[in-house]
Amino acid sequence: MSLDGWNTVLVLGGIRSGKSEFAESLVADATTVRYVATAAGPTDDDPEWAARLAAHRARRPAGWSTEETSADPRRLADVIAAARPDETLLVDDLGGWVTVLLDPAHQPADDTVTIDELIAAVRACPARLVLVSPEVGLSLVPATPLGRAFTDALGTVNRAVADACDTVVLVVAGQPCRLKPTVTEPTPAGPAVEPAPARPAAGTTPATEATLPAVGAATGAAVPAQAGPVAAAANDSGISVPASPPVTSPQPPAATDGTGGWTAPTMALPVAASGLIIQPGMELPMPDEYAGPQAVDRLATLDVPGTGLGVLEQVVSFAAATQGTATPAPWRSVRVLLLHGDHDGDAAAGSLPGESARQAEQARSGAGVLARLTADYGAGLQVVEAPTAAPIEREPALSAEQVDAALRYGWRLAEEAVDAGVQLLVLAACGAGTEAAAAAVLAATAGAEPPAVLARVVTENGEIDDVAWMARCAAIRDALHRTRRSSRDAKDVLAQLGGGDIAVATGILLGATARRTPVLLDGPVGVAAGLVSRDLAGQARHWCLLADHGGHPAVKLAADVLGLTPLTELRLGLGEGANAMTVLPMLRSVLALAAALPARPDRDPADGGTDEPAQETEPDFREPEPDGPGPTSTEPAEDPGVRAG
Template sequence: MSEQSARRFLVLGGIRSGKSELAENLVSGTGTVRYVATAGASGDDPGWTARVEAHRTRRPAGWATEEIGSDPDRLITLLAEAKPDEALLVDDLGGWLTASLDAAGAWSDEAPEALGHQPATSLAAAVRDCSASLLVLVSPEVGLSVVPPTAAGRLFADAIGEVNKAVAAACDGVAFVVAGQPTWLKGTDPRGAAAAAAPAFTPVTHPAISPAAGVADASAQVATPAPATWAGAETATLPVVEAGEAAQPIAVGMYLPMPDEPSSAAAGERLARLDVPGAGLGALAPVVTFAAGTQRQEIPRPWQTVQMFLLHADHAGGVAAGDSPAESARRLEAVERGEGVWALLAGAAGVGVQTVRVGGAAAVEEADAMSDAEVDAALRYGWQLAESAVDAGTDLIVIGSGGAGADAVAAAVIALTANGEAAALLGRVFTADGRIDDLAWMRRCAAVRDALHRVRPHARDPRTILAALGGPDHAVATGMLLGAVSRRTPVLLDGPVGIAAALVARDFGAQTRHWILLPDTGGHPGVRLGADVLGLSPVLDLKLGLGEGAAALAALPTLRSALTLAATLPTAPGAAALPTAPGV
C-alpha cells in the first residue's frame, strides 16, 4: 500500500435497503466528491430510468458525476487516477460486474465460469492502491436469497459474492444495511457513535432549536442554500433557561485529553526526509505535526469534514459603538442564503457552516452580561454543538463570530485574563464606507475601561468572567472548545472572540490550548496577545480583515495541501522509512 491517508469503506445491502443513502451520507461534507455511477438510464425501461433519476436528484449539485456504463475498465482507471484531496463514491459494483460479464461474453450456459476470480482480484487491487482521501463503494448482497434458477443468475450471484469478499478484505470498514439500519461488520462507523445508532440517511434540512422550549422544533427547518459552491448552512438558537432547570455544570479544572506527542514527533522526523527539491514545508510544517498529534498517527490525513460555527450576538452599550445590529443581522442572513465573505470562502473550501444565534448581552459597563444560569446553559449548548458535529463525522471545527460589539467585549476578556491594556487591545473601528471611526473607538475604550473597573474586585474564575463580561457568544464558544477537545477534535481560531474563549477555556481544562491551531492573527492586537499567552504561533501572516473565521476559511486549502503533501510524498531515496500509521 502506498503512503497516503485513504479510508476505504464497502456498503452492502439488498434492494431498497438504504445502502446508497448511507454511502452518500458517508461522503457528504468532504469537499470534492466524484460520484461514479456504474449504470445509466435505459430508454426502454421506465422503471429503471426512474430509479437512476432519483439517485441523480439526491446528489448535491457540487458533486462531479461520471457514468462508466458499458466500460468496466473505466472504474479501474478512475480508482488509479484518484487524487488525495478528493472523495470517490462508486454506486454500485453490481452494475460494474454486469458490464464486466457483458464485455467478456461470460453469460452463456456453456461457459459460466469464464471469468473465474478475475473481476474480484483486479478490483480489490485497485481499491488497495487508490489514493483518494475517502473511497466508498456500494454493492448488492444477494447471497441471502435462494439460489437463482438460471445459469446466468447463478453466475452473477457467485461472482458478486467473490467481488464482495475481495473488496471487503481491501477496505477499512464494511457496513451491511437492512431496512435503513447499518450494522458494521468490519471497523466502526466513521461518523461516530451517535451516527451509528441513527438512520442511515439524514435529510438536508435541519431542525432549529426552539428558544422557548429548548428542544428541537420540527416545524422550524432551514433549507440548504442552492449554489453548488456553497457547502450549506443551518441555523440554531440558544435555548432559554427555564425556571428551576437543573443540570450538571461544566467543572473547572477538568482533565481533558492531550494530543499524542510521539505521533507528532514522528511526523516531524518524517517531514525532514520527504523527497522534495527544496527545504520542505517551512512554516506549514507545524500544521503536519499538529494534525499528527491530534489524529494520533504518524502520517496524518487531510481534514475531510470541516464544520464552521458562526456565532452571532449583539452586545449593548458603548462596546458596540460604531457597529449596527441591523448590519450584523444582514450579514448573518446573507450567510444563510449562501452569500457574502464567509459563505464564498466556505464553499470554496468545502466547509459546512452553521449559524448560531445566541441572543444579546447587557451593557457590560453597567451590569453583568448574563446570569450564572445562562452561562451554564450556554456552556452546555456549545459543548453539545461540538459533540453533535463530531458524531456526524466532523474532524475539524472552525469558530467564527459576528455581532455588534463582540470584538470589543473580547478585548475586555483578553485584557482581564492576559493582564493587557484594554485600549491597546481594541481593534480599529471602520464605518460602512471604509473610513476609520476614531470617535467610536474612544467610546469603546471608555466602555471597556468602565466594565473592567466594575468587575476587577470580583473573583476571576471562568464562569464569573463569562457572566460579567463575555456574554452568550463567548460562553457558547468556550463550551464548544471544551466539547471538541473532549472528543479529540482540533479547532481553528483566528479572531478575538475565539481567542478570548480559549483563554477562559484553559481555566476549565488546561489541555484545551493544545488542540487549537491559529492560521492567522489578522493583525488584531488582542489576538496577538492572547495567542502569546496561550503559546499559539500563527501559521500564516495574511492580515485579513474579513470577519472572524474568514481567515481560517481562506487558509484552510493551504493547510490541507500541507497535509496532502506530507501524506502522499515518499521519503527521499536511502532515508529510513517509518512504519505506516494505523488507519493510513
C-alpha cells in the same frame, strides 16, 4: 458503498457474508497489494478447509504478493509496523489469527501483550490497511470452554482493532453497513483522500467516555426542519438550552443565469439535552504526544526538493497529533459555526445598527463572503444565535444561568457536528461589540491593557472613528472597575464581561476537545473563548489551530498566551471565520502532499550505489598556511634553554 477517505479499515461480517470480497474490492484499484494470510495451512484430513483456502487464493490478482503469519502470530504486528506509506495491506482474517494465537503449540505466549502489539501497529501504520474479521458476538454463547475462549478473545480483538481503525464496516448478507464514522452530512466534492477521524492514543480514555461529572440522564428528541427559530429544549437541571439551528450547505452560484442561484438546504440535527456540569478542572483528552514528532521526523525522509514545508510543518504535526497517526490526511468534512451575538452599551460604539443581523441572515441565505467561501470549499455552515449581552459597563453581561445554558449549548453543537462526521470545526463570529468584549476578557484573564488590545474602529466608509474607540475603551475600563472585587473564575468572567457569543464559543471548544476534534480559530471571539476554556479544561488549547492573526492586537496577545503560532500573516480583514476559510485550502494541500509523497532514496541504485544509507565520514580538515608575517608552523618551538647532552 464508497469508502473514500479511509486509511485503516476493519471489515466485520458473519460466515459467508461477503466480507472478504468487500475487503478485496476496497484495494482493487491499488497497484500492488500485500495479502497477509493468518490462518493455518490446509491438512490432509480437512479437504473442505483446503477448498476454502484455494478459493481465496484464486480470487487474488496475479500482481498481489502473499505473506503467511500462521507460524508465528506475533509476526502480524511486525508486518503491519514495517509497512511503508506507499503500500496497501490486506489482512484476512483476524479469526484465523486468534485461532493460531490460542493454539497450544504456540504456548506459553502472552496473548495480552501480543494483542497490544497488534493494536499499536495498527494505530501507527502509515500504509493503507484493510483488516477482515468474523463477527461471532451475535450468536449464542458456545457450550464448550474452547469455543468460549475463542469468542471472548476474538470479541476483545475486534473491539480494540475497531477503536484503532479510521473506519469500521459490517457486512450483512453482502450488504456493507458503515459503523464508524457515522456520516449524515454530504461529503464535499474533492480528492478521494479524506482525513481519518481522531483516534484516541493508546492508554487514553475514549472521547465518548470522558470523565465528567453529570446530573441526571441524557435524553434526546428529534427536531423537524423549520424556517424560523426552533423551540428551546430543557435539560435535566432545568436550565433552558436552545435547540440546534439548521446546518446549511451553500452551493456555488450558477455560472450562466447571472442571478446568483444561491440556495441553502437545511438539515435539522437531533437535540441531545446535556446533563453535564461544566466546571473548572475537567479532565478531557489530550492529542497524541508521539504522533506529532513522528510526523515531523517522517517529513524529513520525504522526496521533497528544497528545504521542505517550512512553518507549515506545524500543520502536519498538529493534524498528526489530533488524528493519532504519523501520516495525517487532509480535513475534508468541515463545519463553520458562525456565532451571532450582540453586546449592548458602549462596547458596540461605532457599530452600524442592524449590521450584524444582516450579516447573519446573509450567511443563512448563502450570500456574503463567508457563505461563498464555505460553498467553494465544500464545508457546512451553521448560524448560531447567542443571547445578547447587557452593557458591561453597568451590569453583568449574562446571568449565571445563561452562562451555564450557553456552555452546554456550545458543547452540544460540537458533539452534533462530530456525530455528523465533521473532522474540523471553524469558529466564526459576527456581532456588535464583540471586539470590546474580547478585550475585556483578555484584560481579566491575561492582564492585558485594554487600549493595547482593542483594535481601531473603522466605519462602513473605511474611516477611523477615534471617538467610538475611546467610548469602547471607557466601557471596558468601567466594566473592569465594576468587577474589581469579583472572582476571576472562568464562568464569572463570562457572566460579567464575556457575553453569549464567547460563552457559546467556549462550550464549543470544550465539546470538541471531549470528542477529540480540532478547531480552527480566527479572530477575537475565538481566542477569548480559548483563554476562558483553558481555565475550565487546560487540554482545550492543544486542540486549537490559529489560521491568521489578521493584524489584530487582541489575537496576537491571546495567541502568545495560549502558545498558538499563527500559520500565516496575510493580515486579512474579511471577517472572523472568513479569514480561516481562505487559508483552509492551503492547509488541506499541505496535508495531502505530506501524505502522498514517497520516501527519498538515500542513493540511486542506477548509479552503482545501493539502497543502504551512506556512511558518514569525518571531513578532512587541514589548517591553512598563514598569509603574511608570522610563524609558519603550528608545532611548538624548541626551548632554547634546553640542549641535548
